[in-house]
Amino acid sequence: MSELDQFDLKILRELAADGRLSGRELAERIGLSLTPTVRRVRRLEEEQYIQGYGAQLNEQQLVGSISVFVSVTLEKQSESVIARFEGTVTKCPEVMSCFLMSGDADYNLRVVVKDLESYHHFLTRTLTRIPGVAHIKSSFALKTVLIRPAPLL
Amino acid sequence: MSELDQFDLKILRELAADGRLSGRELAERIGLSLTPTVRRVRRLEEEQYIQGYGAQLNEQQLVGSISVFVSVTLEKQSESVIARFEGTVTKCPEVMSCFLMSGDADYNLRVVVKDLESYHHFLTRTLTRIPGVAHIKSSFALKTVLIRPAPLL
DNA sequence: ACTGAAAATAAATCGCA
DNA sequence: TGCGATTTATTTTCAGT
Secondary structure, eight states, X not given: OOOOOHHHHHHHHHHHHOTTOOHHHHHHHHTSOHHHHHHHHHHHHXXXXXXXXXXXXXXXXXXXXXXXXXXXXXXXXXXXXXXHHHHHHHHOTTEXXXXXXXXXXXXXXXXXXXXXXXXXXXXXXXXXXXXXXXEEEEEEEEEEEEEOSSOOO | OOOOOHHHHHHHHHHHHOTTOOHHHHHHHHTSOHHHHHHXXXXXXXXXXXXXXXXXXXXXXXXXXXEEEEEEEESOOOXXXXXXXXXXXXXXXXXXXXXXXXXXXXXXXXXXXXXXXXXXXXXXXXXXXXXXXXXXXXXXXXXXXXXXXXXXX
């Protein structure tokens, strides 16, 4: 996997800000002609620096305005419990992110719901029903200060 | 702001998965002809259901593989302290998200760095130097189970 | 409101310097 | 690598249902 030069970084910055830029426009912005620009983009895609392109949807407007950070502790960290837990939360549309944490070997989820009732529903119908879940702690966000769709280069 | 029908939801799903779909291809996939499809996309953009389009960059490959959840407590929640804190973290490229939390009225950040040294640097050079920061607690992620680029509809 | 077609633009591709 | 012409898509517009 080759190193990235200044042109590559410019390409990534431009495409992160506008994923629908045409080759011509992109070439103009980074100051390179069309052919090498397109070639570089292909390489960045192949080497997975660019994983895909997507519309940025309004999370609040579409799914709800409440973000809840949920800390989940499992009773035991057996393979099957872990696999089932991760598989289940990945399928839940409410779950926007999930990390396995150090320390007590628990999970940190961010769940987005439209109101407290929906959250309660998610908690009782989904989360607590996953086998091996020992403890759940919920922390509510009052305000979203920042969510970056892509890392800043 | 009008309600979304099944076609609108299909459009959002398709564009979330591939933001560079052409009108023709999108129309084909949702089962509507070109003209109304394009009109609907414009409307979804205008009404901010679609906030933009972006390349999905590989966070791990580009900025680092360590995600740290940082809980920050402020000494007092005065306007100026809050404004300065939020302004500063928004400018940090390491900070991927920031939420104002209920409870102790502190912040929950996700910071991505390439190694522990970088994290230490961020902590001492940036975070602890913001006026009004009283307490910082760091929790490290061992594994990223899931980060959804867009909400699931 | 949606369809279908036609016209005008723009983009990807490929040979060549 | 970079340039430019050809081929191919894509967007826009308009008349019709």
